[in-house]
Every structure is written in structure tokens, then in C-alpha cells.
Amino acid sequence: MKTFSLLIAGCDVLVRDGERYVVRPDHDIAVRGNRIAAILPTGQIEPTASEACIHAEGMLAIPGLINTHTHAAMVLFRGLAEDVPIESWFNDYIWPLESNEEPDDIYWGTLLAIAEMIQSGVTTFADHYFFCDAIAQAVAESGVRAHIGWAVFGHEGEAKLKQTAEFAARWQNGANGRITTWMAPHSPYLCDELFLRKTVEHAKALGIGIHIHCSETPDQVVLSLKRYGVTPPAMLARAGVFEVPTLLAHGIALTAEDIALLRDHDVAIAQCPKTYLKLAMGTAPVRAFLEAGLVVGIGTDGAVSSNTLDMLEQMRLLALDQKQAAKDSTVMPLQTVLDITFRGSAAALRAADLGELAVGKLADIVLLRQDSARLFPVHDPIANLVYSAQSSDVDTVICDGQLLMHRGRLLTIDLARVRAEVSTRLERLSRRAAERRIATYPTS
């Protein structure tokens, strides 16, 4: 029998027992290459001299968190668009700011975002942004896993769309298989039906999926009915988008008919509740999604709306917002929250090898300290994880069998260098010139 490459010794482990998540105390996790080889009570795995050993007594091992929707490099603008309405957020802040971006900015901004995600236990992120070769480079160097789509607007035209497809072809299965690519048209409100049809052609030719924003607000639905005669999902269906695997971000204003349509086409939905709360966008009908059998995952969205890329906070906010909106504290119970966070987020990315600590799954493992007073006593370790843990409890992060952070120290990113590089760019990146923006949010 081959030896292991890594042994994580003495931790509590979050595993699935049938349909339920449970925490099993005092277990060892053995990793061989980039896969989990064994999870057994401490002492049953014989250590040898050849493997690395992480002493994890008292820690909680959870699957690496999966951020199903973000715009990572937007951390560059963190704090620049506070307390503004959504139309202004787009037209007066985000899109003018983004007109300043160049590939090198995206490289350093993405590294900063990856550092934050590793520090908060995220090992996989689905990015929807620009200059994606720079993103892929940052992913390759830092050791995380990413699903990357080059965001494109209809007004940029078919030549630009083709370039985004060329990126997808260039990096599909890149970084030792850690990179997956998607087509990423921005949204039905900024990509017309013909443009989307062309996007689908590229996706089919490449055998990849489409990651797109949809039905973020009721106003967008009104606009779609006026412009296309149908709701945004119905327009996407008409354009053929759902003929390829589709990841739909937000869906706050989806109708019951939309939900049935999405279910019939196995469309997955990413939920980013901190953004919805902060921009007062309303609460997505997540229980209706689940009742219909839709796959739901969690994402952080960009840091100019969510301020952080903290998946534990998003998980907690999903539960709190759903309970409040339903006027029912029994909805979105702990088990459902974990199911969305881990199994749902993996399924949303069509990544069946992720989101669970089990033999044969990819070795994306996060160790959380449990020594702060806020995590004691442990009457219910899952309640502690969902409602008391913080991203800063993350101690050690493993992705694809490789250590990315150990004892709070980043091993693949020189954060001081990243901060210095970002600092030199901030003055230029913060400019907002009148009428200079990459797109315009339609309000009627």
C-alpha cells in the first residue's frame, strides 16, 4: 500500500452521515496526492516517516469553502461605494472605477483577494471578471482552485466575445486541473438575445458552461418584459443559454414560472446575501428554489458590495435573512445551511469531487481553531460553526493536497509585496471621470 503524502492528526471532522452533517471528534485525515485517502479515529492510521504531519488537536476540519460567485479583484475598490442606491452603485461608482483597470491591476488585485479567501478558508472561487489571463496566473501561482469566466457586455461586440472564448480555451483545465473556464456574458439586461446566442455557440464548441447575472431586482424583470416580452430567465432560455450548464447569480426576483423553467434545465443559483442586504435588493425565494429541487450555492459577490470575501459570514447571513423574511425562525435550519454551503456550492460548479470530506474526494481541507471563548461550550458544534465561527478562526488551508496556509501563515502569497503593489495603484484606480464607464446600468 502506498504511503500518504500528508497526515492531519487529531482533529474534529465535519462529515456527512447519510443526509446529515455530523462532527466526529478526534479523527485523522490522510491525504495521498491531491485526494483524501482515509478519515479514521485517531490512532488507526499508522504514521510513517515519509509523510508530512499536521498536528490539529482541538481543531475542526471542514471542506474547503466554495465561493460560487465573486468578482475577486474588486477588493481593489473595497469601501469606495458605501450607502448608495444600486443604480448609482453601478453607474457612478463601479463602472467608472472599472474603466481604470489594466491587466496588472487585476493580477495584483486577484492575488489580494486570494490571500483574503485563503485566510478565510475559501479554496475554490467562481470569478466573473475581466483580464482573465491575469486571474488565471494568480490562481496558478497561489495554489487555489478557480472557475473563471471573462465578463463581457453585449456592446463590446462579437470580436470581444470571441476573445473571451479564446481565454476559456487557453486555460480550461489549467494549473494542474485547478482551473475550469466558463463563458461569462454579464446579464440579460446588458447582453441582447443575439449576443447570448453567439455566446452559447462558443460554450458548446468548447464544452463549457455559462456563468451569468440574472433577475437581481424586480426592476430588471419589468425592463425585460418591456424589452423582450418575457422575464430574464425566459429570455435566456429562448437564446439557448440553458442548453449548456448554467450558473445564475442572484435570482432575487425570479417568479414561480422562472423557477420551474430553471429546474427543467438544471440551472444552478448562487446566493450572495450580504450584497442583497447591503444594497437593499430584497430576499431571494431560496426555500422555493430548494422545494423545486434547484441547486443553490453561496458566494460572496465582489468586495465593493459585500466588503469581504467571507463565506462563513455569507452562510450565516443567508440563514438570518431567510428566517427574518419568512417571519419563521424554523426555516433554513442548520443542516440546510450546511447543505447549501458545501454540497450545494460544489454542485453549482458541477464539481462533484469538492465540498465534502470523504475518501476519494479532492483534498481541499480547512482547519478552524476552536479555542476562542466564543466557541465554548460545544453543545452543538454545527451551531457553533454556523453562528459563532469567524473567518479569522481559519488556521490551516489545504487545496489539492497542498498546504496554502499553516498556523495562519500564507505559504504561497507574499502579502506584504501584494499590499505594496496594490498601494502604488490606488490613486489611479480610485479616479471617477464623468461619463467614463465600462457600461451603463439601464433604469428604463
Next chain:
Amino acid sequence: MKTFSLLIAGCDVLVRDGERYVVRPDHDIAVRGNRIAAILPTGQIEPTASEACIHAEGMLAIPGLINTHTHAAMVLFRGLAEDVPIESWFNDYIWPLESNEEPDDIYWGTLLAIAEMIQSGVTTFADHYFFCDAIAQAVAESGVRAHIGWAVFGHEGEAKLKQTAEFAARWQNGANGRITTWMAPHSPYLCDELFLRKTVEHAKALGIGIHIHCSETPDQVVLSLKRYGVTPPAMLARAGVFEVPTLLAHGIALTAEDIALLRDHDVAIAQCPKTYLKLAMGTAPVRAFLEAGLVVGIGTDGAVSSNTLDMLEQMRLLALDQKQAAKDSTVMPLQTVLDITFRGSAAALRAADLGELAVGKLADIVLLRQDSARLFPVHDPIANLVYSAQSSDVDTVICDGQLLMHRGRLLTIDLARVRAEVSTRLERLSRRAAERRIATYPTS
């Protein structure tokens, strides 16, 4: 000129500039005894050999956080009542569990809670709980500041009420002035008008205030109208409660008339949004409170509803819940959030010397690390504080001029001992015997 006792060197400082909060980089804070003696740009205060010096380069100094409503020792039950309706939360969980409590449990539970609060930057808490001599002892030993009221139900009778007043007399200005006492009748739904009138007599005789729950749900208002013919605040007014300083917890279901009544009597309101979200209790009309000129502070409530005693999280949730409920992302802007958190919370406790870093104020100072990737860049340090900081960023805590935590190490509490003492009690404390509870939540 007298020398200082403590110099905090090189930090960024959150101060008020007129009506606005600003962060001034690279300042020193000098403490003399238990007061702030100077806040000046780094280098302008001449250090001498006699004072202790804390090197705080890169950190953010904020006023010690003020938790205006909690039941600290309920940390003993953290995680024991998840995903349940509020009536069941009281009758099937909290009040049966609390029937197990003895004074020693409260002592150790309160120490655990204080450890958590110090770790998260809280230097003052308003406690509403039982066996308050044990609470006062824990406060005296651990060095924090507390406003303590012995919770009492009408059915416990006037002799018990008198005992709570005797506690208040015994500990008023205790622990070198760090303890303030209140009368703490539970609520208008569990204390009748006569009982409240007797409570007011005690409060007046002692020259102290009343801390009470009120109008937590619309159902409670219906019950009050049925039982007393008036809303809960009107019943409190009729009983004379507002003739003494009053701190009212929650007030989610207050009417416009209630708000006007409270304003006319300078009643302050404590807001604990994580509990409201988790128990799906609705959103308090906080903007109406502020428009009416009411003092509003923030609290954590107990850890069986909020799971943590984390004021930074409550602050953030207050803003997010208010924006979502108002369907307007411009409400509850950053400056208002800070004003409630610091100035409002101090005013809610009638503690004008707290809640601000300024010369002459009490030296309750918290230093937050700002080195995590999640807090960079610093386009807006206040946005970072409100939406990105975590309680685990707290590095150093000073209360009344004394160091309680330094570089993450608790200096006044032996947390390992506290955990061991709590552990021996958990099995007994977790029992829920049928029909054994300290009170019954009325549902009709």
C-alpha cells in the same frame, strides 16, 4: 505636570470631529489613572521612563464597545436552542434550562462571557440576569465595567423584589466604581402593574434606573391591550416606570404613540438585531426612534439567541437589517451606525464618560489589528470597521486604564480554568425536565 500611567503609541484613532467620526492616523494616546489624558500625533507626547508603553503601530484604536443588553451567563447554553419558534424558545428551552442554575454556575458562566467580551473588544456590558452577586464578583475580578440588574418576575413576589433591590444597594458603585446597578423587572408581560409600581419605589429610594424588556413582538402588544387596555409602554408609564431612568430592551413592536411617549420620558432603547433576525421577530423601527430623538444603543442579547457576544457583528447586522427592511440602501449610513454603537450605547447607560476617545473620558480603549487581507486597502477606514472588521481582530483591551488583554492574551481571566469549571457543570445544566421552568411565556 504629572506623568502618564500608560502610553499607546503610533495607532490610528477613531475620534469625533464635530458631528462626524474620523480616523486620524499615527497618533499616541496617553492615559493617566483611569482617564484619557492626551491624544496627539505621534511624537508630540514625550515618553518618560515611568509609564507603560504599548506599541500599536498599524492598529486602530476605538472606544471600548458597550453592550447595552445581555444575559451574559447564558453562554452556558450556547447552541442548545436552534431553529425554534420564540414561544418554544422560552417555554421548552430557556426557562427549563435556567431552572438548573445556581450561583456558582452564574459566576463561572459570567467569567466565560466576560472572556468572550474582552476578546471581542467589549469593556462595558449591561447584564439582566440572576444571582447577581456572582456576576458582580466576576466583574470585580476581571476588570471590566458592568451595569447589573437582577432579573425578577412578578410571580416571584415582593420579598424577592426586595432582595434584588438589596443587591442593587450592595453593589452600586462597586469594583472601584466600575459597577452600576439597576432594577430589572423582566417585562410587562411577566410583571403586573402593581409589581412594577413597587419596583419603581425601590428604584427611587436607591436613585437608580430600570432595565426591562418591552414590546418584543406584535403578539405581546395584543396581549397587553387585552390584559391592560394599553400598549406595553403605556402600561409601564402608568406604573410610573418612566419616572426613573429607563433602558428598554428591543421595542420591535413599538407604535408611533409609544415612541412619542418614550421620547417624552427620555427612555433609551437597546437593539440586538442578531436575535431579531435569528428568532424572526421582525425589524425595529430604528429610524423612527432616531427621528423622534430617542437614544438607541446596541446589545448582543444572550448567546442562546445571538450565539456570540460580538458587538461588531451586531453593529453590522443593525445596518444590514435596517437597509433591507427599508428597501433603501442609503438608510443607516456608516456615520449613523457608529453614532449608535458608541455615543448611543454610552447614552443608553447614562454613561457620558464612555463611548468616545477624547481627553477626560474614561480610558476604555480597544486596539484592533488591521493586517488581515480583508481590511486592505483602506479607502475608507470606517467602512472597513463597520463591514469588514471581526471581533477576532481585537488585539489589546484596556478598561478603566488597566490592561485586560494584550496581544490576544487575557490578563485577568484564566480561560483554561473557566472552561474546566464550566465543563463539569454542562451535563446538569443541559437537563430539561417537564414542567420545570422559572417562568412561562404567555401566548394568549
